[in-house]
Each structure stands twice: as C-alpha cells, then as structure tokens.
Amino acid sequence: MQQFEGMILAGDAFDPIQGRVVVDDGQITAIEEAATASTDIVLPAFVNAHTHIGDSVAKEAGVGLGLEAAVAPPDSEKHRRLAAASREELVAAMRRTLGFMEQTGTATHLDFRESGAAGAEALRAAASETATDAFIFGSGPASVLEIADGYGASGANDDTFDAERAAAREANKPFAIHAGEPDATDIHPALDYDPELLIHMVHAETEHLERVAEQGVPIAVCPRANAVLGVGRPPIRELLDHTTVALGTDNVMLNPPSMFREMAYTAKTFEVTDREVLRMATRAGAEIAALDCGVIEAGRRAALLVLDGDSNNLSGTVDPVSAVVRRATGVDVKQVVL
Structure with a gap:
C-alpha cells in the first residue's frame, strides 16, 4: 500500500x-x-490526446516549413526522414521521446502511427520498455487493426477510407481522422465516416459544430502545432460548448510532447478556464480512449x-x-x- x-x-x-x-x-x-x-x-x-511519435527521428526538421512541406503525406520533410530511418533508429528515437513523456507525467498518449503494421509494431516495441502507454491509431491497410488499437486516417481529402472505417467498426475499435486543419473542406466528408475522434478542427464553423454535437464526436486539439504551422487557431471555446475536447501536442518534430507547455499556451491564449484546460489534458483524453x-x-x-x-x-x-x-x-x- x-x-x-x-x-x-x-x-x-x-x-x-x-x-x-x-x-x-x-x-x-x-x-x-x-x-x-x-x-x-x-x-x-496526463493523457496526451494526439501525437506523432515517429517524428522523434526528425526533431526540428520542420523549422520554417508550412503544413504541406513539413508533415503532409507522402513527400514532406517528415515522411522523407521516416522513410530513411532504420527500424532500430526509429525505435530508439521513439523510446527517448516516451522517456521524456514519462518523466513529465504522461500516462498514455494517443498516437497516429505512420508506416502501416511495421510502424505500429515499432511503437509497440518502443513503448514496451517505458511506463507510459501507447494507444496506437494505425495507418495503411485495414489489416493494421490486428496490431493497432484503432485506425487513424490522414484526412478525407487525402484518400477514401471506407474499407478502413468498416474494418474498425467490425473490430470494435475507434476510427479517428484529421479534419479542418488547412481549411474546412474536409470536415463534412470526415464526419460522413461517423468517426470516434476528430483531430484539429481549426476551421470548424457553426454548421460543423452543430453536426459534431448531433453525432457526439469528441475532438483533439493541438494549438501549439497549429500556431507553428501557421494554419490558424482552433475555436476551442465553441468546441467545448458542443462536445468533449482533449489536448494533444501533435508532431514531435514541431514541439516537445510536454503537456505543461500545451496547457499553459492554451490557458493563456484561449477563452477557457484553467479547470477546463486541466480536464482537456487528463480526463477528456482518457474518456476518448476508454482508459481507466x-x-x-x-x-x-x-x-x-x-x-x-x-x-x-x-x-x-x-x-x-x-x-x-x-x-x-x-x-x-x-x-x-x-
């Protein structure tokens, strides 16, 4: 005891x-x-509601780059570096980042893991030697769900994900998708998938918020990453008024996965209370992933x-x-x- x-x-x-x-x-x-x-x-x-831990092999590689050049699949600086890294380099780099997350109080992170089944397996290997847990949203073919905890889609304008959505539903695993990061054009198509989680929603408007509330879809916001990439500011107050909102740190290449930094930035620059921010950094993310x-x-x-x-x-x-x-x-x- x-x-x-x-x-x-x-x-x-x-x-x-x-x-x-x-x-x-x-x-x-x-x-x-x-x-x-x-x-x-x-x-x-803390529960970090959105990360890309694979970026640990490319810290600060995106300095000065916009969204497309820095992180967009398949030809961004991030994806070139991921492709060039060996499995050993990738696992070692992710393990160091996970160690930092553990030291700074993160119990679990919800990660969008690139590179299909191999990418999901590499994160499993990295997380196996740390106390902080990885909830993995896999990518690539739907078969990744045999390894991953859910499916993470890049965005409705990037590709179609009907098979992956159906497979996630059949496996009783969550389907998450980026939406409304560069603009609003992919928000309604993302909501058409009836996802269990939306990421970003920077450009959400009233019609999107009403639909989010009607469908009961939670949202993970990453305000520091949005600022670094110059895509805008998520309407956090309005999002909170319509659904559950959790806090994430997004790409490791852009920002350290520090929930302290994310909370301070959010509390000081958005119309939210400190208790709302602390809930976004803890209970909200846990509820999204059904964590105890x-x-x-x-x-x-x-x-x-x-x-x-x-x-x-x-x-x-x-x-x-x-x-x-x-x-x-x-x-x-x-x-x-x-």
Whole structure:
C-alpha cells in the first residue's frame, strides 16, 4: 500500500483536498481528507490526446516549413526522414521521446502511427520498455487493426477510407481522422465516416459544430502545432460548448510532447478556464480512449503526478489548479506514478 500526501486535485472538478491518496495494487482505494505537512500537489497523470511519435527521428526538421512541406503525406520533410530511418533508429528515437513523456507525467498518449503494421509494431516495441502507454491509431491497410488499437486516417481529402472505417467498426475499435486543419473542406466528408475522434478542427464553423454535437464526436486539439504551422487557431471555446475536447501536442518534430507547455499556451491564449484546460489534458483524453485514468477517484487506476508545491517555481501558489496549468514545468515533477 502507498500513500501520497499533499493538496489532492480530486474528481472531475479537481477540487483541492488537503489529505492523502491511498493506493493498493495499482488502484486508488481512498481519498482521505487529513492534516498534512506536505506541500506536494497530487493530480491525475496526463493523457496526451494526439501525437506523432515517429517524428522523434526528425526533431526540428520542420523549422520554417508550412503544413504541406513539413508533415503532409507522402513527400514532406517528415515522411522523407521516416522513410530513411532504420527500424532500430526509429525505435530508439521513439523510446527517448516516451522517456521524456514519462518523466513529465504522461500516462498514455494517443498516437497516429505512420508506416502501416511495421510502424505500429515499432511503437509497440518502443513503448514496451517505458511506463507510459501507447494507444496506437494505425495507418495503411485495414489489416493494421490486428496490431493497432484503432485506425487513424490522414484526412478525407487525402484518400477514401471506407474499407478502413468498416474494418474498425467490425473490430470494435475507434476510427479517428484529421479534419479542418488547412481549411474546412474536409470536415463534412470526415464526419460522413461517423468517426470516434476528430483531430484539429481549426476551421470548424457553426454548421460543423452543430453536426459534431448531433453525432457526439469528441475532438483533439493541438494549438501549439497549429500556431507553428501557421494554419490558424482552433475555436476551442465553441468546441467545448458542443462536445468533449482533449489536448494533444501533435508532431514531435514541431514541439516537445510536454503537456505543461500545451496547457499553459492554451490557458493563456484561449477563452477557457484553467479547470477546463486541466480536464482537456487528463480526463477528456482518457474518456476518448476508454482508459481507466485521468481522474483521482476511488476505484480508478493509480496514474498520478506529484508536483513539488514548494519548488522555487511553485512556492507561494494561491490556486493549485491555476499553478498546475499555467506555471508548472517538468522541473517541478517530484514523482510520476504509472
């Protein structure tokens, strides 16, 4: 049995509770209010709702490039470097990135893995030696679903995905697709697939939002990557008013997969509350992938992040939720429990 004391950000509302989280055999068994001398802040470990970890072989290769030249299949800088990398190089690079994600408190990431079955298998191999989990949206032929946890389509304007959509439904696995990143023309076609997850939705308009709400489709947004690629700003406030919205960091070649950076950027530049941002970084992604984490509740998996509330950075904190979202960094991490 383990106990983690301090200020606990508990439940869906992240209510600050002074006390302890009791963990037994990897499961939260109790949250107890109690006086404690600990200044730690205990919160759910993050769920990164959209990544491209294969880009770990091409960090900063896209500097100065737009969307098409940087990451679009099949001839972008990213895809040329992926094609040139050996399996050993790819696995080693992804493993280093996964190590960073583990160190900075990410329990699980939802990854769009390129290169078909071989790509999915390479990420499985990389993740097998880290504590952070990989939820893999595979690519290529529908047979990738024998290995992957779901199917990840590049975009409705890139190709047709009828067979892959049908195969995912038959396998009872989620189908996800990029939509509304460069413009709005692929949003309705993406929604025609009745996906379990949309990525980006930067250019979503009222007609798209109404359809998203009607179909109940969650969305993963990646605001830092959108800014780097110059494609615009997702209407996060409007998206939140219509559906579940989760936070992702997108391509590793563009930004480090730091949920601290993504939260701070989102909280400071969009019309959202700090609690909404923390929920986007934890529970929302867990719900999308049906994961038993993302919230501190009795009976849940103990995927926890413990921050040093008395660090030089966090000392003097007035509101622990705002401190986590706006100020905390990987330097403040005291312990990651996965």
